[in-house]
Structure formats: C-alpha cells, structure tokens
Amino acid sequence: MDYETKSTNRIELRLLAKLFRSMCGFTMDQPIDPVLLLDRLPELENFNNARYEVVYDSELPTNVPAQCNINEDGYLIQIKESVYMGAFEKKIGGHRMHIMHEIMHIFADKVGFKPIFSRRLTNEIHSFRSLEWIVMALAGEVMMPYEATLKMSVKRIMKIYGVSKSAAEKRRKY
Amino acid sequence: MSYTSYGEFMRILRVRFHEVMGDTAKLLGVSVPFVSSVESGKKNVPVEWIPKLINHYKLNEREQKELSAAVEESKNQMKINLYSASPAQRRLAVSFQRSFENLDADTAEAIMKLLKKERS
Numbered sequence: 001m002d003y004e005t006k007s008t009n010r011i012e013l014r015l016l017a018k019l020f021r022s023m024c025g026f027t028m029d030q031p032i033d034p035v036l037l038l039d040r041l042p043e044l045e046n047f048n049n050a051r052y053e054v055v056y057d058s059e060l061p062t063n064v065p066a067q068c069n070i071n072e073d074g075y076l077i078q079i080k081e082s083v084y085m086g087a088f089e090k091k092i093g094g095h096r097m098h099i100m101h102e103i104m105h106i107f108a109d110k111v112g113f114k115p116i117f118s119r120r121l122t123n124e125i126h127s128f129r130s131l132e133w134i135v136m137a138l139a140g141e142v143m144m145p146y147e148a149t150l151k152m153s154v155k156r157i158m159k160i161y162g163v164s165k166s167a168a169e170k171r172r173k174y
Numbered sequence: 175m176s177y178t179s180y181g182e183f184m185r186i187l188r189v190r191f192h193e194v195m196g197d198t199a200k201l202l203g204v205s206v207p208f209v210s211s212v213e214s215g216k217k218n219v220p221v222e223w224i225p226k227l228i229n230h231y232k233l234n235e236r237e238q239k240e241l242s243a244a245v246e247e248s249k250n251q252m253k254i255n256l257y258s259a260s261p262a263q264r265r266l267a268v269s270f271q272r273s274f275e276n277l278d279a280d281t282a283e284a285i286m287k288l289l290k291k292e293r294s
Contacts, residue, residue: 035194039185042177051177054195054210074176081207088196088206 002132003115009128010137010174017141020107029148031161034099035088038077041103049074050106054084065098068105075109077102093164100139108135144171180248181213183241187231201230219245 018028023044026032041050057080060067066079079099086095113134127133144161149171152160157168177185188194195213199206202223211217224245228238254267277285 035196036192039188039194042185043189049176051181051214053214054206056205056207059207081205084196084206088194 002130004129005113005116005131005134007126007129008113008134013134013137013141014146016107016111017138017145019111020104020138020142021145028145032100032143033162034096034103034143035084037103038099041106046110047106050077051075052077052079052102054079054081056080057082065095066102068102070105070109075106077106091162093158093162093167096162097139097143097164097167100143101135104135104138104142108138140167140170144168146171177213178215178248179244180219180241181215183244184213187227191231202226215248215250218249 021028021032024032024037024040038052041047041052051074053076055078060078060080064080065083066077069076069078077099079102083095083098086092087099108131113131115131143163144157144167149157149161154165154168154172157163157171158165161168163171176182184198188198195206195209199209202209208217212219224241227233227241231237233241256264256267259267
C-alpha cells in the first residue's frame with residue numbers, strides 16, 4: 001500500500017537520517033541495531049506515543065513482514081515473530097531492515113511526510129513523492145550512513161552495518 | 175498509544191540492561207509474541223514470571239513493589255473466589271460482573287468510597 005506525499009530528494013533524506021541518528025544519540029557512523037532501538041522509541045523526543053508488538057506470523061497477511069499503524073492515539077508497529085527472530089537471533093539483514101523501515105514510518109510522519117490523500121493510491125507514484133519509497137530510502141540512509149560508507153565495498157557495508165547484499169549494493173549505487 | 179504499566183516497567187528494565195524482548199522471552203521460556211501480548215495487556219502476567227524477573231534483574235525491595243503494582247494495574251481479567259461466599263456475596267459478584275462494563279467514573283468512585291469505609 002502506498003500514498004502520495006510531499007516531494008523530497010536524496011540530499012534531504014540524508015540530512016533527516018543524520019537528524020534521526022542524533023535524536024537517538026548515535027554517532028554518524030556507528031552501526032544501529034533496530035531490535036534494540038524498539039524499546040528506546042518512547043524515550044526519543046516526540047516518540048512517546050510509539051509502541052511495538054511482536055505478533056504470531058498468522059496475525060499479519062502473508063506478504064506483510066511488519067506494519068506500522070498510525071491513528072490519533074499514536075503509532076503501533078507490529079512485527080511478525082519470524083521477522084523479529086530473524087533480526088534478533090540470526091541478525092538477518094533484510095529482517096533488520098524491515099524493522100527499521102517501520103520505525104522510519106513513524107519518523108517520516110513526525111517530520112511531515114503525511115499522505116496527501118486519505119485513500120490508497122493504486123497508480124504508480126513517482127519515487128520522490130511516494131511515502132513507501134521515502135520510508136525505504138530513509139531506512140537505508142539511517143542503517144548505512146552515506147559518508148561513512150563512501151569508500152566501503154559491498155561486503156564491508158554488509159559486515160559493518162548488518163544489512164542484506166541488495167541493500168548494500170543499493171548503497172554503493174546511490 | 176502507550177504500554178501497560180507492566181509493559182512500561184519491562185521496557186525500562188530492558189533499556190537499562192541493554193536487553194530486548196527476545197531476551198525476556200528466553201528468560202521466561204516462552205515465545206516473543208506471548209511476552210508481547212502480556213506487555214500490551216492482552217493477557218495477564220503469569221505469576222511464575224515474577225520471581226524469575228526479580229532474580230534476573232536483581233530487583234531491590236522498592237523495585238519489587240513497583241513490579242507488583244505494575245502487574246496488578248495491568249491485569250485485564252480478575253477472578254473472585256466464590257467457594258465460601260454467602261448468597262448475598264454471590265449475588266453482589268454476579269451483579270457487579272454484569273454491570274461492570276457500563277459503570278461510569280462517578281459510580282465507580284462512589285463504590286470505591288463505600289468499600290474503603292467498609293475496610294476501615
């Protein structure tokens with residue numbers, strides 16, 4: 001499901017990723033464990049109405065690894081057990097990124113990336129106006145800081161930042 | 175959205191001890207979704223968890239009291255033992271159960287005052 005939102009660009013997203021790191025008290029190059037971050041969310045400025053739960057896989061649709069519900073009461077991240085365990089025990093890069101993606105939904109909403117239309121859009125949206133794309137890019141920028149990874153190989157990015165090969169390749173490309 | 179008192183207590187403990195919910199599940203010998211559903215108030219806190227938590231986090235007396243209070247506050251189901259109850263007590267329990275959902279704050283407060291008076 002995707003929504004159209006205000007437009008942005010890579011440079012702005014990189015700055016926002018830095019802002020998020022600084023809000024969390026992380027340096028601009030240290031690796032982040034999204035699983036550890038989940039419990040810290042309510043302590044971040046303006047995140048006090050954010051919480052998460054880990055649910056049995058059967059509770060979410062097959063193609064949904066995790067989701068973030070936003071309403072007037074706040075934010076609720078729901079993560080499938082298999083995704084959480086993959087990130088927690090096996091440190092699977094893709095699963096760690098799924099969790100960061102949902103955390104970024106909250107951050108994106110906080111910094112003003114709200115759906116322009118309340119209805120779901122089915123037509124393709126240009127990347128820089130697509131909420132899903134923005135959240136995905138933000139997650140990548142937060143997990144793999146641009147400056148710190150400039151001279152790193154794909155393998156090194158994977159090793160240092162605990163991300164999947166495809167995420168590290170994207171980082172090298174952009 | 176916020177956690178239950180117990181969920182918030184556990185969240186703070188985990189942050190302090192650099193642990194995550196998966197560690198809590200391992201400690202308690204249950205699945206992560208089960209821990210999560212207890213912390214979000216969908217299920218009551220199993221009593222056998224309390225000594226495990228006290229030992230693992232080496233909770234002092236004050237923290238143990240806070241944990242007990244958080245567990246009490248987070249309960250979403252309570253049992254009343256009617257085994258030796260009088261007919262009047264039984265009628266009261268059933269009537270209370272039936273009316274509970276529609277009880278407004280003023281009536282709840284009035285009942286609390288009556289019960290406090292009864293205890294003193």
